[in-house]
Amino acid sequence: MTSYIDHLETLSKKQLMVMLARQHHERTQPVAVIGMGCRLPGGLDDPRALWSALREGQVLPTEAAGVPVDSLGRPRWNLAAPDLAPLAGRLRQGAYLKDVDLFDADWFGITQEEARHMDPQQRLLLEVAVQALADANLSRERLRGRDVGVYAVAGPVEYPHAWLRGGVPGTGLSPHMSTGTSPSAFSGRIALSLGLNGPTVTVDTASSSMLTAVHLAVRTLRARECDIALVGTCNLLLSPFSTGILDRAGMLSPTGRSRPFTRRADGHVRGEGCGVVVLKRYADALADGDQPYALVRGSAVHAQGDRPSISVASARGQKAVIERALHDAGLAPEDVGYVEAQANGSRIGGQIEAETLADAYARRSPDAPPLYIGSCKANIGYLETASGAPGLMKTVLALAHAEIPPQPGADEADPDIPWGRTALRLAAKPQPWPTEGRRRAAVSGFGFCGTNGHVVLESVPERPAGPDTKEVAEDTGPWTLLLSAPGAEALAGTADRLHRHLRDRADWSPAAVCRTLAEGRDHHSVRYAAVIHDRSALLAALGRAAAGEFDTRGPQPHDSAPARHARRYLTGEAPATAELWPADSPRPELLHLPGPALIGRRHWPDHHNWL
Structure with missing residues (x-):
């Protein structure tokens, strides 16, 4: 420390100012979202499909979805089994993925034996990571020499529950069950299978996990501990008993729908899904010719420890994390035009969150600039540990399209939320962005054990055309x-x-x-x-x-x-x-295109069936 102070004393005032300015820039520089991949309920398997469904206001029929089936058409659970029959009604409600028994092990060089004992959440994260990297146009050649961080979210590992229930013979044990069920393998598997060198972290803060992971990744990118970051989350509902536990806790909707911010909100419906985003420092994205969807301007993670119990939401904690994220972004509350809310599905939870948003974002007066709020949980269900991924992607896409998609249930808004006394709004139809100039939005995620996350996003500035990005005329082929x-x-x-x-x-x-x-x-x-x-x-x-x-x-x-x-x-x-494409001639811009087709094969030992 003494030698560093001695060095500072040798610098002029101008040199000190330049040094401090550079340090401030490094700590606050925007981070670009350059690629996204997803597999969500309703067959939404890329960002374009997700945006189309949201913009059209599609709502999955979760009330009577039925039990999900595998690639052989067999139900995931035998609801006639004596211990499952009492849960049958709840298990028929949900936003499920099909064919989670399939996996393209050959693509990743994983043996059949190892693939059979890998938690399907690991497998799904691997496949969606490939799609996100392709969307970002990051081939292995373009990744060579880069430090790539992997921040993966571990949902509850329920894959072994069936054979623990039914008993697996000694000959059925495999050494691959160890890494196959370890939460640390969620991130480690991606780094190993894709040959990525850099920090590798597995995160679990419940519903705030994705935003917590983004927060950590942004910090790492700004500190130049990595050049690119993959942030992903997955949630599969493989054990029927976890649904029974949440039902006993009174968290699930008796009607089988998530209806946040409406008079009919009565809990949430469980959902499955996976999402991965690719992040890069914005300056690097510009230099590399990437086409960012949006920018991360600020983020925060906070837990309010002085609350009555572990699962009680704290309005003070929600407000604190928002204020910290805005401070990190260097923005005023009025700069933000949309918030993708946590929206846990309960009516009282929606009222508390709406009041907190009006307070934290300075929208207590109807004369304030409008602040639209919403949640895609009303469209595709509550993906729990993975819920931050579709919410983040929805907001990123809304910024890219300069449009707020409609919120299901806007026509039956909860009358106990003070809409008329605040500037809070629900979009009943696709809504042009409410402010001129740079668009800003935010995403909330509140973990049920108390960890709150908040990420502030911004639209990408329009880039002037240059010699390296000039479009090639249609008639200059072949x-x-x-x-x-x-x-x-x-x-x-x-x-x-x-x-x-x-x-x-x-x-x-x-x-x-x-x-x-x-x-x-x-x-x-x-x-x-x-x-x-x-x-x-x-x-x-x-x-x-x-x-x-x-x-x-x-x-x-x-x-x-x-x-x-x-x-x-x-x-x-x-x-x-x-x-x-010679460097000294006009080159077309890189596009966001679908990634490779992965050919899934069935990897599912019989003792993992719920008979």
């Missing part, structure tokens, strides 16, 4: 379309995913698609290449690949540079991106 996968089935599936994504959209060019697939994807042994000249040719090429029509000779008889590149690619060479 371009080389490159696809690959570990096997033919996966290659056809990947082509089909891309074809379905692009065919109904207009916001892409062939050049941008080709560059994204060449630079932003890993390149495997089974390959497909085509020379295309326009949008229709690109869609036709994807259609042929989706049908399994692969020509291993490459484009014939063309002798253009793209054709030569295509033929060399098919022989196993790396894409000639430096030749295809």
Whole structure:
């Protein structure tokens, strides 16, 4: 310390000011959300599907969803079993995922034996992480030399409960059960399977877990302890008894629906899902040509210990975490136009949270700027430990689209919330952003054991066009379309995913698609290449690949540079991106495109069935 002080005394006032300014910038610099992946109830398996469902106000029929089934069509639980029959009504209500017994172990180089004993939450996190990295255009080549942090959230590990109930013979024990059921493996598995070097942390603060993990990741990025961070969470309801426990605690909705901020709110309905986001310092994202969805400006985590009991929500704690997050963001309360609320589903909980938001965000007067509040729990159920992921993604997408999606139940708002005496609002239909200029929003997450998290987000500034991001004209082809996968089935599936994504959209060019697939994807042994000249040719090429029509000779008889590149690619060479997109010529922007198709195989020992 003495030597450091001696050094400071040698600096001029101007040098000290510059040094302090740099330190302040490092501590407060925005962090970009550059990629997202998800698997959510209702078949929502990418950010675009999630946004479409939210904007249309879709609500899952959780009241009578029925018991989820596996890939063989078998129910997850036998509700006729004597110990499960009393829970049958509750277990038919929920927002469930199907086919959680499937996993593409080959993609990750995991043996069949190990895959069978991995908690399905680990497996799902792995697969969604691959989709998020693809959405961020982070191939292994682009990750090489970067420190990548992994912050994963561990939901309750219930996979072994069935064989503990029924008994597993001694011969059924496996050494893989150890890492397969360890919460620490949630993060460690991702780092190992994807070859990522950097800090690896598993987090569990209940419903605030995702926001707590984002808070930790942002701090690590600002401290330059990593260059990129993956933050993910998963929640699967594999034991029926946990539903019975929550029902006994009076937390579940008797009607089987989550209806936050409405007169009919009566608890929550349980849900499953997985979400992963990719974070990078905004300055680095700009330098790398990324297309951020939104920016993290500030965050905070706080627990109010002086409350009556562990599961009692504290309004003071909720307000404190909001104030700390705003301070970290350097923003005034009035700057924020939307808050994705915790919204635990109870009527009294909604009233307390609404009052707290009005207070913390200075909206106590109806003359204040409007503050819209909402929660996607009304659309897809309450994903509990994973609930922060869809809420964060919804808010990020709302900022990117400059629109607040409608809140289900806005037409039956709780009359005990002082809507008329405050500036709080519910969006009854898609709502243009309520403020001009830079858009700001926030996300709340309150863990039922007391840990509150809050993240403040901001829209991305419009970027002036430059020589490295200038769009390539439609008539300047030809371009080389490159696809690959570990096997033919996966290659056809990947082509089909891309074809379905692009065919109904207009916001892409062939050049941008080709560059994204060449630079932003890993390149495997089974390959497909085509020379295309326009949008229709690109869609036709994807259609042929989706049908399994692969020509291993490459484009014939063309002798253009793209054709030569295509033929060399098919022989196993790396894409000639430096030749295809020279640094001194206009290059199309990288796009957010669907990731690879993963081919799931059943990995589920019989002793994990609830008979």
